[in-house]
Amino acid sequence: MKIRVLGSAAGGGFPQWNCNCPNCKGYRAGTLQTRARTQSSIAVGTGSSWALVNASPDVLAQLQSNPDLQPGRAIRDSAITAIVLVDGQVDHTTGLYMLRESVRPWPLWCTDSTFADLTRGNPVLGVLSFFCGVDRRRIDPDGSAFAIDAVPGVRWHALPVASKPAPYSPNRESPMPGDNLALVIEDAESGRSVVYAPGLSAIDDRLWRAMQGAACVLVDGTFWTDDEMIRLGISAKRARDIGHLPQSGAGGMLEWLARLPAATRKILIHINNTNPILNETSAEAAELARRGVEVARDGMEIAV
Ligand code: MLT
Ligand code: MN
Ligand code: ZN
Numbered sequence: 195m196k197i198r199v200l201g202s203a204a205g206g207g208f209p210q211w212n213c214n215c216p217n218c219k220g221y222r223a224g225t226l227q228t229r230a231r232t233q234s235s236i237a238v239g240t241g242s243s244w245a246l247v248n249a250s251p252d253v254l255a256q257l258q259s260n261p262d263l264q265p266g267r268a269i270r271d272s273a274i275t276a277i278v279l280v281d282g283q284v285d286h287t288t289g290l291y292m293l294r295e296s297v298r299p300w301p302l303w304c305t306d307s308t309f310a311d312l313t314r315g316n317p318v319l320g321v322l323s324f325f326c327g328v329d330r331r332r333i334d335p336d337g338s339a340f341a342i343d344a345v346p347g348v349r350w351h352a353l354p355v356a357s358k359p360a361p362y363s364p365n366r367e368s369p370m371p372g373d374n375l376a377l378v379i380e381d382a383e384s385g386r387s388v389v390y391a392p393g394l395s396a397i398d399d400r401l402w403r404a405m406q407g408a409a410c411v412l413v414d415g416t417f418w419t420d421d422e423m424i425r426l427g428i429s430a431k432r433a434r435d436i437g438h439l440p441q442s443g444a445g446g447m448l449e450w451l452a453r454l455p456a457a458t459r460k461i462l463i464h465i466n467n468t469n470p471i472l473n474e475t476s477a478e479a480a481e482l483a484r485r486g487v488e489v490a491r492d493g494m495e496i497a498v
Contacts, residue, residue: 315362358437415462
């Protein structure tokens, strides 16, 4: 099974168009050792068919950067044969508009609460019904195994995670199971798995067990510190307030990752443009290297 990182940044991407934080500014000035990153998405497959997990606003650029996802077998074609959503946030769903030329309705896997958000607060699926439409498949956020027929060889499990649904969700201030998911993505033949959780503010027993059993964890790398946006004068909100567990500090992601087996591949993904780990010569990047924690990059491929 292969996981291709199409976009490794959080909402806004890196650099973000209107941001002058040290990272975005340094990128533009060419003074920072770093690389640009597009917004959050991965592709999962075992052969020539791939599931697009999250439809980023940058999906068209991502497909252009991954030419093997266009096998050219017919006048209209794509190696992407299904779409899976972990939430209904803007950075994970806006790409659905860009995929409207599909010659068939998109098999679209999401929970009931994400489906509700995408037909009410942000009615993108209603708009899509005027184009290719979707063939909606229900994800139960209960950990039970499901298969996506259009993407053979992969077994999926969805676990509810503590995070935040989109601002247009009626559940924004009181999240419900199913608003945000971690996906356990398993190679059906080998049983080896990857845990993918780009947004989580806490790790419960069930998710922790899945992480301990995984060959690779691809987890929330949004913020280094809880007050990162406050310190930069960008927002009054803490990382945890908007559904993201910071890496540093007590109970932070690095403490969790340190308790995983040494053989587990540990990768941070969904990285906000303010995060100092994007600066490859920063003390924070050095600390990750010391701990054996990787920072996802666009185009990275993980074979499991
Ligand atoms: C989030 O995960 O908090 C999002 O990236 C927010 C957004 O899309 O603006
Ligand atoms: Mn996001
Ligand atoms: Zn920035």
